Amino acid sequence: MTTQHSALPLDERSREALAAEGLRYAFVDEQDAALFDAWLQADQRGFHADTLTEEQLAEHRAGLAFARSIGVWDSSSADPATPVGTVGSWRSSLSLGATSAGAGAGASIEGWAISAVTVAPTHRRRGIARALLEGELRAAASAGLPLAMLTVSEATIYGRWGFGPATWAADYSVDTRALQWTGPRPTGRVHQVSPASLRALAPQLAERAHRRESGEVPGWEHYWQRMLGLTAGSTRASKLRAARYDDEQGTPQGFALYSLTADPDDYTAHTVSLEYLCAANDDAHAALWRFVLELDLVATVRAPLRPVDEPVQWMVSNPRAVRTSARSEHLWLRILDLPASLTARRYAHADTVLLRVDDPLGYAHGDWMLTTSPDGAATVTPADADPAPEAAVVRLGVDVLGTLLLGGAPVESLRAAARLVEERPGSAARLDALFRTTRAPHLSIWF
């Protein structure tokens, strides 16, 4: 067991709650290959994914040993070695780079990333996920982490524990034969490279790109192996192509990973799947998009999980050729330490807002005075007196505050939906102006 894990003990309340159901809740010792393998296979089964081969298991063990893995076991089941519940978690930064105009580039906050939440079909709806989630939140809060975060299989699950969607993602489908490139033509060069050649560079470029964004969570060792098609038996490896953009000085500034699928009836009409586009500056973004949109023998470029304000729609002659085929929430946040969460980011201008926060689990519950200064910095204090007459006053749930935190939420819509109540007229508009960011927050990975 690593130091990081022992620093964050197993949650006693969850252990007791599950023990009362005859279930054992415990850490997975990543050095115990048989134990870890059973946990990994249970996680795969939980998501209806393929059973891992021996080679893949070895890779997963190496690649995921950094996380804190917890299992739930039922000694009375036919296969008592395989956990009936899983959860994995780790400390991770969350970028806050675009939280106000010009200010805050490179800022981030540390949070608790939660993943691999599964419960066996034979044990569902008996409260196992609840015990796992509430245990994670207590562990994160006791470690002093300001928030927890996750990406979700279903948007119906996590609101009950105070998580709210905080970034959104769009899938685009581009009809490349219906447009011309009208965007910038940067003076650097695009090089066609092998995905393997990006192994060291990709995380570095992603880290630089994330400094410009809010909502980004860094990938980990095994994530990059997978993304670059370098894992054992990767089904993507033979199809994956890569392009790298270097600036005029020859310094890499971005890369794109994509694959092509032929149209069986028309060889000139391949579909490109743009699986990842990472740009540390605007030039790299434009050059790489232009590269994929101008590939010959291609009719369609599909680009999943892109920002909802993806600038490419303004870089082509025909905006209707860039169709949004899907749009949904992506990263979910759960605020645990309200002052630490709110003061980590920058705001648009000086203002004073009383936030009356309802948090059924207690972590962020209460009245809080948020005061921002002209340079965008904030202070947050418990509000025990009546608010000053000039303060905006709103009442909202902790999930809605998570939704607001990165600045991508339309506050007026939340007010109209009664998810946020104005206790003084005009407060929603003031909150919107204060929290809104110049770029939509965005997370480019699943975790």
Ligand SMILES: CC(=O)SCCNC(=O)CCNC(=O)[C@H](O)C(C)(C)COP(=O)(O)OP(=O)(O)OC[C@H]1O[C@@H](n2cnc3c(N)ncnc32)[C@H](O)[C@@H]1OP(=O)(O)O
């Ligand atoms: C961060 C991540 O890892 S996201 C991935 C989530 N996992 C998956 O989608 C894998 C497939 N699904 C599963 O493994 C399980 O069904 C889980 C993990 C979603 C739920 O596990 P369970 O142990 O059945 O949940 P549990 O019994 O603790 O339910 C807790 C509450 O969530 C609700 N709930 C559970 N699953 C769902 C769901 N899929 N949709 C909506 N509500 C749900 C329950 O009704 C219950 O509600 P309440 O107590 O507030 O009335």
